[in-house]
Amino acid sequence: SRLEETVKKTITDNPVVVYSKTWCSYSSEVKSLFNRLRVQPLVVELDQMGAQGPQLQKVLERLTGQHTVPNVFIGGKHIGGCTDTVKLHRKGELEALLAEAKNT
Amino acid sequence: SRLEETVKKTITDNPVVVYSKTWCSYSSEVKSLFNRLRVQPLVVELDQMGAQGPQLQKVLERLTGQHTVPNVFIGGKHIGGCTDTVKLHRKGELEALLAEAKNT
Ligand SMILES: N[C@@H](CCC(=O)N[C@@H](CS)C(=O)NCC(=O)O)C(=O)O
Numbered sequence A, B: 001s002r003l004e005e006t007v008k009k010t011i012t013d014n015p016v017v018v019y020s021k022t023w024c025s026y027s028s029e030v031k032s033l034f035n036r037l038r039v040q041p042l043v044v045e046l047d048q049m050g051a052q053g054p055q056l057q058k059v060l061e062r063l064t065g066q067h068t069v070p071n072v073f074i075g076g077k078h079i080g081g082c083t084d085t086v087k088l089h090r091k092g093e094l095e096a097l098l099a100e101a102k103n104t
């Protein structure tokens, strides 16, 4: 679908993408982790785009199997949610993924 | 209002009360903290009670100044949200509040 193509293009064209909801604390937590790492993700606030929000969430669920927010992509790869991203950071693996994504 | 009286009665009659939303991870986090402390809070899921949910949230905002979930009460006292409850636990103050609430 057109929306699916948009999502695929967004995650390919931007090193880090976070699909979020403005009022969700887990979404805020993952955004502030990237801030601390001096990374400027592309943030798409699903609750600020009217009817397209839920449609986008359905596309994300089809593409990733994940219907929850935050939904994080790095270097075009699906990372998962907040806990997944924080775990990678704790293991020191997030920085390598970010460095690799920046150079592509 | 009638709803305000209900909330006041609920927080007086139950040692620990958590106003929550089923799909919110911060609400789940505070519920699982109480679980780990072998405390059985009264949990009120605001998204499972139809139109009463948002009305209850307005009452909670009037009574506590807090419109967000989770909204935690111990021994009739307003504690705050997830981060507030976790902070008290880290400082070792949550157990004392819980012990005091149980005996009232
Ligand atoms: N472990 C996941 C949890 C994600 C999650 O449950 N997100 C909630 C909001 S905090 C959500 O999207 N809930 C909607 C639903 O469950 O339908 C993460 O860290 O991102």
Ligand SMILES: N[C@@H](CCC(=O)N[C@@H](CS)C(=O)NCC(=O)O)C(=O)O
Residues within 6 Å of the ligand: A023, A024, A025, A026, B024, B025, B026, B027, B067, B068, B069, B070, B080, B081, B082, B083, B084
């Ligand atoms: N620091 C607060 C954050 C509470 C919070 O922002 N809750 C969100 C859901 S995770 C909420 O109720 N958002 C609704 C809103 O902001 O209007 C806590 O730990 O409870």
Ligand code: FES
Residues within 6 Å of the ligand: A023, A024, A025, A026, A027, B023, B024, B025, B026, B027
């Ligand atoms: S909605 Fe509460 S943490 Fe996401």
